[in-house]
Amino acid sequence: MTYILKPKLHHPSLPTNALGLTRRDYEGKVSTLCAGCGHDSISSAIISASFELALQPHRLAKMSGIGCSSKTPDYFLGQGHGFNSVHGRMPSVLTGANLANRDLIYLGVSGDGDSASIGLGQFAHSIRRGVNMTYIVENNGVYGLTKGQFSATSDKGSKSKKGVVNSESGIDLVALALQLGATYVARSFSGDKEQLVPLIKGALSHHGPAFIDVISPCVAFNNHAGSTKSFDYVREHNEAVNRLDVILGRAPITATYAPGEVREVTQHDGSVLRLRKLHADYDPTDRIAAANYLQEHHAKGEVVTGLLYLDPDATDLHDRLGTTATPLNALGTDQLTPGSAALAKINAGLR
Amino acid sequence: MGPGQGICWTIRIENALLWGAPLKATDISNPDYFHKVVDCQWACPAHTPVPEYIRLIAERRYTDAYMINWQSNVFPGILGRTCDRPCEPACRRGRVEDEPVAICRLKRVAADNKTDISARLPKVAPRNGRKVACVGAGPASLTVARDLAPLGYEIHIYDGDKKAGGMIRSQIPRFRLPESVIDEEVGYITGLGPIMHLQQPIDSLKSLLAEGYDAIFVGTGAPRGRDLDLPGRKEAAANIHIGIDWLANVSFEHVKKIGRRVIVLGGGNTAMDCCRTSRRLGGDDVKVIVRSGFEEMKASPWEKEDAMGEDIPILNYLVPKEFTHREGKLTGVSFEKVKAEYDAKGRRKLVPTGEPDQHFECDDVLVAVGQENAFPWIERDIGMEFDKWNMPVVDEVTLQCSIPNVFFGGDAAFGPKNIIWAVAHGHAAAVSIDKHLNGEDVAERPAPNVTIVSQKMGIHEWSYDNDVANDQRYKVAHREKSVALKDVNAEVELGFDQTIGFKEAQRCLNCDVQTVFNAATCIECDACVDICPMDCITFTMNGDEADLRTRLKAPATNATQDIYIGDGLETGRIMAKDEDVCLHCGLCAERCPTGAWDMQKYLIDMTYAGHACRQTA
Ligand SMILES: Cc1cc2nc3c(=O)[nH]c(=O)nc-3n(C[C@H](O)[C@H](O)[C@H](O)COP(=O)(O)OP(=O)(O)OC[C@H]3O[C@@H](n4cnc5c(N)ncnc54)[C@H](O)[C@@H]3O)c2cc1C
Ligand SMILES: Cc1ncc(C[n+]2csc(CCOP(=O)(O)OP(=O)(O)O)c2C)c(N)n1
Ligand code: SF4
Ligand code: SF4
Ligand code: SF4
Ligand SMILES: [Mg+2]
Numbered sequence: 001m002t003y004i005l006k007p008k009l010h011h012p013s014l015p016t017n018a019l020g021l022t023r024r025d026y027e028g029k030v031s032t033l034c035a036g037c038g039h040d041s042i043s044s045a046i047i048s049a050s051f052e053l054a055l056q057p058h059r060l061a062k063m064s065g066i067g068c069s070s071k072t073p074d075y076f077l078g079q080g081h082g083f084n085s086v087h088g089r090m091p092s093v094l095t096g097a098n099l100a101n102r103d104l105i106y107l108g109v110s111g112d113g114d115s116a117s118i119g120l121g122q123f124a125h126s127i128r129r130g131v132n133m134t135y136i137v138e139n140n141g142v143y144g145l146t147k148g149q150f151s152a153t154s155d156k157g158s159k160s161k162k163g164v165v166n167s168e169s170g171i172d173l174v175a176l177a178l179q180l181g182a183t184y185v186a187r188s189f190s191g192d193k194e195q196l197v198p199l200i201k202g203a204l205s206h207h208g209p210a211f212i213d214v215i216s217p218c219v220a221f222n223n224h225a226g227s228t229k230s231f232d233y234v235r236e237h238n239e240a241v242n243r244l245d246v247i248l249g250r251a252p253i254t255a256t257y258a259p260g261e262v263r264e265v266t267q268h269d270g271s272v273l274r275l276r277k278l279h280a281d282y283d284p285t286d287r288i289a290a291a292n293y294l295q296e297h298h299a300k301g302e303v304v305t306g307l308l309y310l311d312p313d314a315t316d317l318h319d320r321l322g323t324t325a326t327p328l329n330a331l332g333t334d335q336l337t338p339g340s341a342a343l344a345k346i347n348a349g350l351r
Numbered sequence: 352m353g354p355g356q357g358i359c360w361t362i363r364i365e366n367a368l369l370w371g372a373p374l375k376a377t378d379i380s381n382p383d384y385f386h387k388v389v390d391c392q393w394a395c396p397a398h399t400p401v402p403e404y405i406r407l408i409a410e411r412r413y414t415d416a417y418m419i420n421w422q423s424n425v426f427p428g429i430l431g432r433t434c435d436r437p438c439e440p441a442c443r444r445g446r447v448e449d450e451p452v453a454i455c456r457l458k459r460v461a462a463d464n465k466t467d468i469s470a471r472l473p474k475v476a477p478r479n480g481r482k483v484a485c486v487g488a489g490p491a492s493l494t495v496a497r498d499l500a501p502l503g504y505e506i507h508i509y510d511g512d513k514k515a516g517g518m519i520r521s522q523i524p525r526f527r528l529p530e531s532v533i534d535e536e537v538g539y540i541t542g543l544g545p546i547m548h549l550q551q552p553i554d555s556l557k558s559l560l561a562e563g564y565d566a567i568f569v570g571t572g573a574p575r576g577r578d579l580d581l582p583g584r585k586e587a588a589a590n591i592h593i594g595i596d597w598l599a600n601v602s603f604e605h606v607k608k609i610g611r612r613v614i615v616l617g618g619g620n621t622a623m624d625c626c627r628t629s630r631r632l633g634g635d636d637v638k639v640i641v642r643s644g645f646e647e648m649k650a651s652p653w654e655k656e657d658a659m660g661e662d663i664p665i666l667n668y669l670v671p672k673e674f675t676h677r678e679g680k681l682t683g684v685s686f687e688k689v690k691a692e693y694d695a696k697g698r699r700k701l702v703p704t705g706e707p708d709q710h711f712e713c714d715d716v717l718v719a720v721g722q723e724n725a726f727p728w729i730e731r732d733i734g735m736e737f738d739k740w741n742m743p744v745v746d747e748v749t750l751q752c753s754i755p756n757v758f759f760g761g762d763a764a765f766g767p768k769n770i771i772w773a774v775a776h777g778h779a780a781a782v783s784i785d786k787h788l789n790g791e792d793v794a795e796r797p798a799p800n801v802t803i804v805s806q807k808m809g810i811h812e813w814s815y816d817n818d819v820a821n822d823q824r825y826k827v828a829h830r831e832k833s834v835a836l837k838d839v840n841a842e843v844e845l846g847f848d849q850t851i852g853f854k855e856a857q858r859c860l861n862c863d864v865q866t867v868f869n870a871a872t873c874i875e876c877d878a879c880v881d882i883c884p885m886d887c888i889t890f891t892m893n894g895d896e897a898d899l900r901t902r903l904k905a906p907a908t909n910a911t912q913d914i915y916i917g918d919g920l921e922t923g924r925i926m927a928k929d930e931d932v933c934l935h936c937g938l939c940a941e942r943c944p945t946g947a948w949d950m951q952k953y954l955i956d957m958t959y960a961g962h963a964c965r966q967t968a
Contacts, residue, residue, distance in 0.1 A: 003811040007819035007934055009447050011886045011905040024884075036876040036944025044881040191877060219876065219944045231874050235922060 006030055018054040026051045028078035032071070038190035038216030039069050039138045043076045045193050046107070046136075049200035050077060053248070061097060061104040065090040065119060068145045069111035069138035069216070088119025091126035091135070095317070098131050101327035102318050105204060106133040113143040116152035116171045123173070127180040127209045132316035134203040135182075135211045137173055138190070140218035141229035148221025159226030172298065174308060177211040178291050183314030184210035185290075187305045189234050190217065194243075199307060201246040207268040208314030215303065234303055241282040241293075241306040247272040265312045275307060284310050373893035374925070376918045379867065382801045385953040387913060388930050389862045391454055394441035396775035398799070398957050399423040401438060401454055402863045406815065408460055409856040411849065416461035418471055421539075423957065424458075425494050425774050426519070428532045431459025432844065433523055435651065435769040443862050446909070447885070447932050450824035452859045453847075460852035462532075468539075475544055479503035481788050484564040485545075486553050489517020490770050491761025492570035493537065494777025496545040498960040499784060506545035507564070511552030513603075515541060517572055517761075519770060521599040522621070524628050525840040556729045556757075566756045566784045569729075569743075570773070573762035577721040579616065583674030587681035587716075591674060594625045594719030601628055601839065610714025612636040614684055616671055617719035618648035623655065625717040626663045631839040638711065639665045640684070642701060644691055657843070660829075661836065670701065672708060674716065683712040722767045742766075749793040750780040758783055778959060785960035795966065797958035806864055806950045810941070813950055815864050817937040820857040861935045864952050868917040868926055873947035875922055879939035880904065885932045888939060893918070893925045903929055 006027070014022045026047040031040050050060065060080035062073035066087035073082050081104065085093040094108050108126075115123045115137050126135070141154040148161060155170045177185050184206040188196040196214065203210035215234050217223045223230045228237075248271055265273045265285075275284060283289055290309045297304045318325075328336065377384060387393050391401040400419060407416035420427035434455050442451030481504050485492035488510035496506045514520055515537050519528070541547060553559055559567060576593035578584070584591060590610065594617065600606040613634040615626040618641035629637045639658065641648055645667045648655065659665065669686035676682055685708045689701040724742060729735060736744040736753035743752050745759045752759055760776030762768060783793040806813045828845040829835070835843050847855060880888045886905035893899070899914065900907040907914060907929040917926035940948040958964050 004818040004936070004938070006882065006938065007884045007936055008821055009819060009934060010884060011932060012446065013905055013908070014886070034944065035942045036874070036878045038876070040881055040942075041877045044877075191875065193877070217876070219874075223874070231876060232921065 017051055019056065021051065021054070021057075023047060023051040026057060026077055028073075028075045031075045033068055033075075034220045036219040037068065037144075038140065038214075038218070039072050040075070041190040041193065042136065042138050042196070042214050042216055043072045045190075045196040045200055047076045048193070048197045049204060052197070053201055053204060053246075055105065055204070059103070059105055061094075061106050062109065063090050063094040063097065063106065064109045065111070065114035066145070067111035067114045067143070068218075069109060069140075070114055071145075072138070073107075073109050088114050088117070088122055090114065091119065091122035091131075094133055095126050095129065095131050098133065098317070099323065101329060102132070102323075102325070103327050106131070107204070108133055108135040110135070110137050111144070112137055112139040112141060112151040112153040112173070116173060120152070120171070124176065124180055127177055127182050127211065130181065130183075130209050130315065130317045130320060132207055132318070133209060134200070134206070135209065136200070136203075137211075137213050138216040139173070139213050139229070140216050140222055141227065142218050142222045144218045144221060148218070155228045158228045159224070161221055161224050161227075163226075172294070173211070174213045175291060175294055177213075178287055178294075178309055181209070182211040182309070183208035183311040184307075185309040186211070186307045187213045187215070187303070189215045189238060189303075189305060191231055191235065192238070192305075195240060195305060198244040198246050202244055202271075202273050202307065205246065205267060205269055205271040206310075206314070208311070208316050237301060237303045239297060239302040239304050241277075241279045241304060241308065242284065243276040243278060244307050245274040245276070247274055265310060267312055268314075273307070273310065273312075278306070282306075284308060285312075287311075372895045374896055374899065374914070374916045376870075376925075377913070377915045379915075382799050382955060384913065385863075385865045386799070386955050388865060388933075389953075389955070390441040390443050391438035391452075392863070392955065394437045395424075396437065396772045397424045397778060398775075398955070399438075400863065400954060400956060402859055402861050403954060404461060405452070405454070405457055405856045405859040406861065408457055409816070409853055411464075411853070413461050413464035414466050414468060414471070417465040417468065420458055420461060421468070422959075424771060425497055425540075425777070426490060426536045426770065427458050428462035428536050429519055429528060430770060431455060431457075431462050432528050432532070433519075434458070434771055437771070443860055443932065444858060447860075447934065448823070453824055453827070453855050456827050456847055457852060457856055459846050460849070460856075463846055464849060464852075472539060472542065473501035475501050476503040478505055481505065481565045482507065482563070483566045483568065483784060484509065484559060484562070485568045485570055486559070487517060487569070487571040487761075487763070488512065488515035488547070488549070489570050489572050489761055489773060490519060491572075491763070491773035491777045491780075492517075492568060493540045494774045495568045495570070495760070495781045495784070497540045497543065498778060498781035500540075500543040500545050502785065502961055507548060508545050509548045509551050509553050511550065513550055515547065515549065517570075518595075521602050522595055522624070524598065524624050525602070526627070526631065526835065526838075526843050527624070529840070529842050552728075554728045556735075557733050560733065560754075560757075564756075565788055566758065568780055568784065569757065569759045569763050570761045570777070571726075571763045573722045573724045573767040575723045575725045576621075576718070577723060579671060579718050579720060581671060581673055583676050583681075586679060587674045587676040589679075590681035590714060591716045591718065594621045594717045595722060597717055598624055598628065601632070606632070608633045610634065612713040613638070613715050613717065614711055614713040615639045615717045615719055616684070617641065617721070618643060618650055618665075619719060619721070620650050620654055621722070622717075622719035623650045623658045625719050626658055627661055628839060629715075629717065630661050630663065630836055634715075637663050639663060640669050640671070640686065640711070641665065641667050642670045642689070644668060647699075661832065668701070669709060675710065681714065681716065683710055684716060685710040722762075724763060724766060748779065748796060749783045750776055751783055751787075751793055756787060778957065781960040782958070782964045786965060789965055791965055797964040800956045800958055800963065802952075802954040802956075804952045804954075806937070806952055807940070813864075813937055815861050815950075815952070816857070817861070817864075817935070817950070819860065819934050819936050820854070822854055822858055824858065825851050825855045863954065864935050864937070864950050866915070866928065866933060866935070866937075866939060867949050867951045868915065868928070869947050869949070870917040870919040870926065872945040873917070873920060873926065873943075874945055875920060875924070876944060878942040878944065879948055882938045882942040884936065884938065885934055887929050887931075887933045889927045890920070890922075890924045891927060892923075899927060903927055905929070907931060
């Protein structure tokens with residue numbers, strides 16, 4: 001952490017977005033995490049993505065649980081809304097908030113401990129229900145906040161800082177998310193913002209449950225030889241299947257690509273996701289193929305990254321439940337509590 | 352899968368094909384590299400360690416701050432009021448917000464608040480048997496004396512004037528520089544025991560050489576004011592004055608008043624001093640009239656501002672044509688109106704507008720259109736080489752002329768400049784004289800003395816104040832105008848008090864506390880990149896400089912500022928840091944998990960005459 005505040009001064013050529021805000025306007029408080037923590041890089045990527053999308057900061061709801069990762073919403077978008085829930089309960093708080101006010105953009109930030117251990121059930125149900133959200137797991141393979149115990153995503157055979165070998169199988173949250181029906185699934189690395197920022201932009205503009213597993217080295221407890229979540233290991237084993245560009249309505253398409261090299265997908269909100277293929281045979285719209293691909297490459301010790309699965313026609317919980325389009329806080333008392341006559345009518349309908 | 356196939360490695364291979372000659376890692380052992388980062392110090396002709404003394408002011412250690420200045424610029428109290436301050440336009444603060452640090456006025460804070468320094472003045476060594484003559488007692492000669500007298504040289508200073516100080520005393524008006532300050536700071540030098548030959552102008556270099564001096568330093572300034580040979584000049588001579596002569600007469604109290612209506616011709620600092628002095632000697636309708644445009648005037652912006660603040664209009668694009676007169680008395684000046692036109696190469700020409708000439712009535716005219724060197728007292732048959740402008744040929748670094756034991760400095764060397772250049776020349780000439788008289792090659796110049804100290808005291812603690820103040824530049828208070836204009840000796844600027852001095856000092860970014868990078872320990876975690884408030888740091892593939900400058904996190908468009916390159920990183924990328932707008936806040940070093948960044952103070956001190964400047968030291 002740092003004792004002085006980050007100076008207000010910024011680069012004289014710092015650009016502004018459509019709202020007239022600079023990237024610096026999307027910052028939050030100064031981080032209190034260990035110097036060099038991968039989570040800080042993810043915060044920085046969220047800041048860049050929000051700036052580039054010209055998000056109105058007050059339209060973002062940042063939800064989290066407990067852990068170093070779950071502390072980070074304090075360090076970006078200081079003008080957004082936030083809710084720091086108890087350990088592992090972020091998904092249900094997020095779901096509730098979303099049901100009450102669908103006008104906000106929901107960003108859940110969690111850790112591998114928060115989501116794969118105590119919160120595994122919450123994680124699973126929020127995804128299978130199809131909550132419209134961006135769910136980021138800052139995955140360091142350990143419980144960072146409680147000083148580095150193996151987490152459930154730690155790979156079998158990887159070594160702790162003290163040299164103990166993990167004998168339990170690791171949970172692959174990407175595989176789970178695919179199986180549970182997430183409609184936007186990605187994996188990335190905190191040390192590769194060129195890949196990560198567009199993936200976050202794509203997720204934030206996606207309508208439906210978007211899940212991103214971001215490998216995020218813990219410099220204090222899990223960045224040694226023998227770890228599979230260290231900077232060196234991820235850099236050496238990173239196998240990116242594609243590169244994503246998110247194109248907002250206004251931006252003209254300038255680059256030229258060889259035929260077959262690029263695939264464009266238009267999402268609900270009109271944003272275009274342009275995928276540059278790095279692996280010719282990878283099809284990100286085929287869920288079963290994606291799951292197989294992941295399994296095969298994981299078995300080879302590779303870390304597959306990129307936009308792994310996308311359903312551009314996704315729907316969400318509200319669509320399925322047919323809820324009112326108006327946020328509950330904008331409805332009048334007569335609509336929220338229609339009175340005993342309305343209740344009697346409902347009861348009559350159930351007789 | 353091994354290295355060579357991951358994403359970063361792929362980029363490396365592509366890159367090798369795409370980009371030109373890659374940059375080499377920065378050689379930070381070259382003292383110039385970090386010296387340049389200290390923009391103010393680099394821009395100062397005498398290379399005053401500015402941030403070092405500014406920090407001392409913030410600590411209220413005024414005497415220590417004064418002595419750092421005294422060592423490098425010799426006249427801190429004088430310069431703190433009058434310096435041309437080339438450091439300020441260079442100051443990094445001026446690139447990250449509107450205005451630079453008020454470096455010059457902080458120097459005055461040190462001078463105003465110091466305690467007795469006599470115990471800190473150098474001890475004079477026993478005489479070493481060498482004699483050096485200095486011609487002229489201006490700042491250049493006085494600096495030579497200051498540097499050489501303590502080493503045991505017998506210094507003889509000659510000047511035609513009654514008191515030492517040169518133009519500092521004869522030209523700069525007292526309302527900008529009180530005489531007591533001149534007496535004090537000249538006194539520190541005369542106190543070192545040079546033998547003063549005042550009121551003794553030298554009229555022959557040949558005879559001076561014959562007197563057996565081991566070396567001679569010529570610091571006679573640029574004493575001749577240019578005249579304007581226009582119709583009416585002779586007839587109206589009684590009321591047309593050469594600016595610098597007139598100012599000297601005011602300083603020496605030979606002139607005590609001027610007519611009510613005054614026209615000052617010329618747009619340099621001398622013109623500004625002439626018009627402001629006129630306002631104090633009875634001129635209530637004083638104008639400055641210049642040939643060129645207002646923006647192109649040579650006077651410093653703050654001098655123009657001060658003049659206009661004293662109700663002196665500046666009229667531009669008027670070329671003087673004639674002095675009008677009646678019955679042998681000046682009545683005014685007429686001017687041709689011109690405008691600026693630019694040719695294809697962008698060169699400016701002044702062309703007549705065709706409008707009728709403009710006439711301004713006045714009682715006196717002050718001509719301040721430039722100064723020249725003049726060496727009527729140097730014989731042309733003594734072996735000194737002169738150039739096509741009839742000026743002695745002088746080496747810009749060593750200040751030696753073609754007679755090996757004769758050196759020039761100050762305005763006498765390369766034409767009129769300013770005090771701080773005179774001081775810088777004085778130091779350099781003193782080094783040359785010392786080396787020459789010790790049988791060394793004067794062309795071998797001593798490297799500066801560099802002290803490197805890490806500022807780290809704890810994880811978040813540094814031995815300098817790394818928190819960046821958000822204050823805008825403070826203004827110096829002025830004496831009330833009605834009072835100031837009544838007395839030519841009343842100093843206008845009142846200086847910063849200690850409280851404002853502290854606040855202004857806090858605006859300094861400590862550019863001498865350098866960001867030092869060690870690639871061997873960097874794990875490329877991006878923490879420094881993420882925290883840097885100015886987007887200075889980028890990890891990227893190497894390339895040629897022009898290309899690299901466009902690929903940084905923030906484009907590096909200021910080509911005068913270096914890109915610091917660190918190489919040997921695991922991924923094959925380089926660390927590229929644009930020095931341009933770095934705040935030296937140390938956040939990169941605080942956020943680095945491995946200490947790959949450190950904040951280290953590079954105190955760069957010039958090497959002066961004496962043992963340190965000699966190879967045989
Ligand atoms: C009106 C005016 C205002 C100025 N204001 C500023 C300012 O605010 N800030 C600034 O930095 N600079 C200012 N300058 C410029 C500055 O004064 C000079 O650049 C500086 O003094 C030069 O120093 P010097 O040692 O080379 O010579 P000088 O200061 O010119 O000293 C030369 C000395 O040599 C003596 N001398 C000349 N010939 C002989 C001889 N043959 N024998 C013996 N003695 C001789 C002269 O009497 C004089 O005392 C100003 C100049 C003028 C004219
Ligand atoms: C109900 C409950 N159980 C246990 C804890 C202790 N605890 C705090 S953080 C944490 C693990 C956090 O791990 P992760 O989500 O991976 O976050 P990281 O710190 O690694 O980013 C645990 C078990 C708690 N705070 N609350
Ligand atoms: S900020 Fe301070 S150290 Fe940096 S250039 Fe300005 S005065 Fe010099
Ligand atoms: S000291 Fe470091 S963090 Fe601060 S501005 Fe300079 S490079 Fe950036
Ligand atoms: S913070 Fe330190 S280790 Fe991390 S990238 Fe910067 S210099 Fe390297
Ligand atoms: Mg964790």
